[in-house]
Amino acid sequence: MVRMINFRGLALATALSAATAKELFQGTPITMPSEIRADSAIGQKLLSRARNLDNNGAVDFSFVSSYAIKFQGCHHISQWNEDQEDEDDVRILTKRLVRFRLCPLETCENDKTGGCSSKYGDYVVDLNTFVEAYLTNKEYEVANNCGTYGALCEEECENASDNDGCIAACYDAYGMKECYDGVNYDFDPLDYAYCAQYDFRRRALEGRQLDDAEYYMGPYCADQGGEVHMGLFNDETCTSFSYNGESYFYSMTGAQLPYSDDSLISNRCISCYDDANDGMKQMCNTFYQSSGKCETKMSVDYPNESACTYIEGVKIIRNDGVIQTSSVKKSKPAAVAIGFFTTISILLVAYVYYLRTKLKRAQINLSGSGLT
Known part of the structure; x- marks a missing residue:
């Protein structure tokens, strides 16, 4: 099924089949962005939701425009639930945090687990904030890319006999399969970037017997912190995992729990440079001021080391980027x-x-x- 995109004047064709379209499209190279723009929705969301600005506001952070943010992993800590009211409320809730790094733009590598090995700063931010911003950006990027490639595919498929097949092959050739396939319009992960109640009554298959329990959905740190998955929980803080949550979800809806196996977050670099204005976007300025940071290894005049003690306990212990908390040091x-x-x-x-x-x-x- 083709995703709803405006293909102006896409002609019904007569000569080109979907089977041969892919070979033709491979001859039209397109330069794909190597980094997710920090001036896009992810940056704006990420920074605007974590504001804690310095009252002085006189420090120059313009150097951040020459850096990129690299996701490294996530971990969780336990803390007292100050919002508890009822006896059934969770007393000790789980707080999940993302750790990422500011790497120089020219050395930030998507395939490197650390992003870079020198002149970097390390930072932490709330997982829910990061997930919401990332998914917002993903939708924004897909919409823009699908529009761009839609115009190209419109031209390429001008004489195609199979309209849908040609468009599908065209998108697939450019690595943009999400523009026409696999879109679940009944489930938007953005609705559960922050822990939210999941309504089985509206989505359950006909004839399924529902229980009286309330279920919640939200992101959590999976694969020892190397990935971020969606999970089903029994409480509104998404601390207590639902027993057999994945199997229950399947039995009720007939579908797999979204993002229960695949990570919500990729390991790509997020640029802080604004091409349009030739400088740093305000979102990166805000993010820099509001995040916990450790800049011991960053080449700046006044490195901020306020969060080094905490970040020091969050170590990348394997080459695949898995993060675990550890305070053990050799003496x-x-x-x-x-x-x-x-x-x-x-x-x-x-x-x-x-x-x-x-x-x-x-x-x-x-x-x-x-x-x-």
Whole structure:
């Protein structure tokens, strides 16, 4: 099914089939953006929802325009639920955070788990804020790209005999399959970027027996923090996972729980440079001022290290970018002490063995001389 896009004057064709369209389209190269623009919806959402501006406002953050944001992973912490009112409310809720890095634009690599290895700053932000901004950007990007490629496909399919087939092959050739396929108009993940109640009564299959429980849906850190998935929960804070949530969702709706296997978030770089105005977008300025940061390794005059203590405990422990919280560090004095006492213990064991052997030999000598 072709996604609803305005193809002005797309002619009914007679000569080109969908089977041969893909080969033709591959001969028309298009430069795809290597980074998600920070001046797009994701940046504007991300920064506007995390505002905590410095009252002085005199610091120059214009250098951020030469950086890109790189998602590294997410993790969760437990904290007291200050909004609890009823006995059934969750007392200890789960707070989920995203860690990402500011890398120089020229060195930020989508395929690198860390994005870059030098001259970077590390930052943290609320997961729900990041997910909402990211999904908003995704819809924005898809709409823009589908419009752009729609015009190209309109021209390419001008003489096609199979309109839908030609358009589908055209999008597929450009890597824009989402423009015509796989769109679930009954489910919008943006509705659940923040934990929200899921209405099974409206979506359940005919004849399904619903229980009286309330269910909530929201994003959470999956695959040890390397991905962000959607989950089904029993509480409005999306802390308590629903037992057999995925199977229950399928039994009620006949469909797989969206994003239960695939990650909501990719690992692409997000540019902070604004091409239109040749500078930094206000959204990056706002984001920079409001995020927790550790700029020890960033090449700036006045690095901000206010969040280094916390971020130091969030380590990338594998090459695939998985993040886990860890406060364990190697201690040289402790290692020396352990080595010293280990050596002493070995020497004591050897000495005891020596004494026991010597005592046994003395007993044997006494026995042989008839003195025992």
